[in-house]
Amino acid sequence: MLSLSTALRSEICGSGEEIIREILSYGVQAVELEYRITESMLREIFPFIKKRDILVSSIHNIMPLPDGMSRETANGEFVSLSSPDRSEREMAVKYTQQTLAWAEETGAQAVVLHLGRVGMDSPMRKLMNFYDQEKIGTNEGRAFLTEKMELRSKEGEKNLTAALQSLEKLAPEAERRRLFLGIENRYNMQDFPNVEEFKRIFKKFEGSPVRYWHDLGHATTQENLGMVAHGELLDLFGRHLVGVHLHGCRGYKDHKAPGTGEEDYSQLKKFLRADTIRVVETHHRATREELGKGLEFLRDQGIR
Numbered sequence: 001m002l003s004l005s006t007a008l009r010s011e012i013c014g015s016g017e018e019i020i021r022e023i024l025s026y027g028v029q030a031v032e033l034e035y036r037i038t039e040s041m042l043r044e045i046f047p048f049i050k051k052r053d054i055l056v057s058s059i060h061n062i063m064p065l066p067d068g069m070s071r072e073t074a075n076g077e078f079v080s081l082s083s084p085d086r087s088e089r090e091m092a093v094k095y096t097q098q099t100l101a102w103a104e105e106t107g108a109q110a111v112v113l114h115l116g117r118v119g120m121d122s123p124m125r126k127l128m129n130f131y132d133q134e135k136i137g138t139n140e141g142r143a144f145l146t147e148k149m150e151l152r153s154k155e156g157e158k159n160l161t162a163a164l165q166s167l168e169k170l171a172p173e174a175e176r177r178r179l180f181l182g183i184e185n186r187y188n189m190q191d192f193p194n195v196e197e198f199k200r201i202f203k204k205f206e207g208s209p210v211r212y213w214h215d216l217g218h219a220t221t222q223e224n225l226g227m228v229a230h231g232e233l234l235d236l237f238g239r240h241l242v243g244v245h246l247h248g249c250r251g252y253k254d255h256k257a258p259g260t261g262e263e264d265y266s267q268l269k270k271f272l273r274a275d276t277i278r279v280v281e282t283h284h285r286a287t288r289e290e291l292g293k294g295l296e297f298l299r300d301q302g303i304r
Contacts, residue, residue, distance in 0.1 A: 005282075015044060092166065183212060213242060224249075234268065
């Protein structure tokens with residue numbers, strides 16, 4: 001069953017009821033609740049859940065949005081589960097435990113996790129410039145990419161240690177609540193985890209509720225910018241797959257309607273099982289017509 005993320009409207013709409021009615025208007029009956037949803041919005045959404053007018057497939061950590069934080073500046077890692085700072089990491093664990101409780105309450109199957117980012121200056125603008133100038137594959141582009149990825153790997157060691165400590169606390173609670181923890185592949189080079197860090201996480205938590213959440217738009221961006229090989233993430237981690245974020249991506253511009261970009265659905269379908277959670281994560285910049293066509297496109301692809 002396809003779900004729609006509340007990210008469709010949560011950036012621009014403060015009414016939980018309005019967001020759910022908008023999602024239902026597309027003929028979609030499942031939702032992913034994400035980190036811009038406030039507790040007051042959640043109270044408006046709950047009657048739809050209780051009456052089973054809509055099902056909650058998943059929740060994107062951290063939810064609900066804490067008091068005092070604006071929806072405009074919300075993100076899934078305002079406190080980081082991979083922070084080397086113990087107090088920040090413990091706060092991130094506490095917020096995630098609250099999200100797990102809401103996930104159990106709403107009947108969700110999984111909580112999607114961002115794990116933070118490493119302490120390095122972002123190389124993304126330079127990489128995007130290389131892409132725009134068609135220089136990603138040149139000697140200059142490859143040299144820049146190699147330099148920055150080596151720095152990224154070195155800087156990530158302390159984050160990996162911290163992330164493992166957080167997951168050691170969260171995995172047993174997720175298992176107790178019969179939930180999966182879906183670690184999302186991210187967009188930026190400085191985001192955590194990278195490919196090698198994913199490998200070490202899944203080796204340590206083999207057989208646990210810790211799984212892989214594949215964001216198709218993020219993967220397409222990283223492929224286009226040379227950070228990962230085409231199809232590499234699913235080839236390596238598809239056996240751990242619990243859910244996917246589906247959205248269009250062209251170049252490095254994502255969160256568009258599915259099917260409007262360069263994303264590879266034929267490769268994705270090789271890894272989808274009947275129980276894989278499928279969430280369309282299109283943002284409000286897509287028109288109603290574009291999203292409607294995108295949903296139809298997915299169904300034509302056999303992704304339902």
